Amino acid sequence: MFAFVTSLPHPANCSSYRDRSSMLRDTVASMLRQSEPCVRAVVVANEEPDCVMPSDPRLEIVVVDFEPAGSPIGKPTATWAIYEDKGAKLAVGTAAAVRAGACHVMYADSDDYVHRDLAAFASREPDASGWFFDSGYFHVHGSRTVTLVEHDFHQRNGTSHILRSDLLGVPADLDSGLTRDEVLDELGRDRVVAIMGRHKPIVEAFEALGAPLDRLPFPGAVAEVGTKENFSRVLAARGRREPVQGRIAEEFGVPVSGRLEALRCEIATSRARLARRIAQYGRGRSRRDDEV
Numbered sequence: 496m497f498a499f500v501t502s503l504p505h506p507a508n509c510s511s512y513r514d515r516s517s518m519l520r521d522t523v524a525s526m527l528r529q530s531e532p533c534v535r536a537v538v539v540a541n542e543e544p545d546c547v548m549p550s551d552p553r554l555e556i557v558v559v560d561f562e563p564a565g566s567p568i569g570k571p572t573a574t575w576a577i578y579e580d581k582g583a584k585l586a587v588g589t590a591a592a593v594r595a596g597a598c599h600v601m602y603a604d605s606d607d608y609v610h611r612d613l614a615a616f617a618s619r620e621p622d623a624s625g626w627f628f629d630s631g632y633f634h635v636h637g638s639r640t641v642t643l644v645e646h647d648f649h650q651r652n653g654t655s656h657i658l659r660s661d662l663l664g665v666p667a668d669l670d671s672g673l674t675r676d677e678v679l680d681e682l683g684r685d686r687v688v689a690i691m692g693r694h695k696p697i698v699e700a701f702e703a704l705g706a707p708l709d710r711l712p713f714p715g716a717v718a719e720v721g722t723k724e725n726f727s728r729v730l731a732a733r734g735r736r737e738p739v740q741g742r743i744a745e746e747f748g749v750p751v752s753g754r755l756e757a758l759r760c761e762i763a764t765s766r767a768r769l770a771r772r773i774a775q776y777g778r779g780r781s782r783r784d785d786e787v
Contacts, residue, residue, distance in 0.1 A: 496533050497614035498592035498660075499526040501603045502584035503540035507563035508577070516544035518606035518719065525608040525748035527551055531615035537591045538605070539584040557591055559584060561675040575688075582692025583678040589691070590669035593660050599625065600660045602691060607654040608634075608717040608747040616711075617657055624662060624706035627698050628655040628715040632743070633734075635721040637752050641743050642734045643714070652718040653694040662706050663690065717747045 503519060506512040519538065526536040527549060538544070539557045548554065564580035585602055592600050599617045603609060617623070631648035632641040649655035664682060679687055689696040701708050737743060740751045 496535060496596045496598060497529070497531065497617050498535040498537060498595060498597035498600050499603050499609065500537045500539070500585050500588035500592055500600055501605045502581055502588065503538065503544065503605055504577070504580070505541045505561065505563040508565065508580075512542075513545040515605065516546040519544055520546050520548055521748070521750065522603065522605055522607055522609075523554060524549055526603070527553060528611050528748045529614040530611050531618055533618075534614045535592055535595045535597060537588040537595075539588040539591075555591055555595075557587055557671050559587055559671055559675075564675075578688050578692035579679060579684070580675060580692075582687040582690075583675040585691040586665050586678055586682055586687055587669060587671050587673075589660070589663055589665040590667055590671070593665060593667040597660050599623075599657050600663065601654075601657045602694075603654040603716070604652070604718070606719040607652070608719070608749050609654065610713065610715050611746055611748070612713075613657065613715060623659065623709065624701060625656060625658040625708045626711040626715075627708045628652075629710045630714040631655065632714060632717040632737075632747075634717050634719055634739070634749060636719055637721075639739050639752050640736045641717060641739060641749070642736050644734055648714070648716075648718075649698065650695055652716065654716040654718060655694055656697050656708065657711070657715075658690075658697075658701070658708075659706070662701070662704060717743070717749055 501519070501522065503515060509515045523536050523538065526534065534553055536554045537557065538554070539559060541559060541561055543556065543558065548556070561580060561583065565574040565576035589600055598621050601609070601613065617626075627649040629648060630643070630645050631652065632643055634641045644651065664686065669678070669681070673681070689700050698708055739749050743749055744751050
């Protein structure tokens, strides 16, 4: 069995828990579209998602009682506390996946989309340590196109690794009733953050285990950006553009936006870029003034 594991931030760490939940619904729908139907989707959250989730016996929602992570409240911030919160939640989700019999686990951000053939591909090599996604796509929320990222996608997005479950060091009987700190202390705080809370150290961590990951031979995921919920605050990427309608929608389950929504998206993205440039210019002016 192949398992996807994802998580939701605490509602206090979301700009809008309802919007974040709606994006999760689309992500889970993408997971459950696998060409190999023997899959599991595990979601770990502080509260039930604030939307109607897919009715599918392969979906499991695990509720934990973790405190909000980091500060300021109500604003997504990429802090070490966020990494610890995500890592502990994915550890709890991994235990659920192991109990279900998962051979490989894929961690996914709760607003991304995954290729429909990932489970089928992994099932052909059950003994493989896993794979990293060297290539993938970025999709600005609401846009009618995606941008191909040809290399180092796994260094820019968290939906980018498939890992053999027995190498993760998470026991099947890990108690979902533990606090965040108890989960981290039981499994090893640094290990959980490196493999589950973050994505950049994963390839190096598995090399250190003597279980190097292979490169996935096709783009494995579509990263959703420009949602106001992204911790990275990425707005776009450089690369070749492709239309969502057609192959991308079919292979990844990305919804095709209407033309009006796409226009709104372009305007909002342009405004956000302009605001960022103005802020950067202001910081530059401030630094120069300080130097005078």
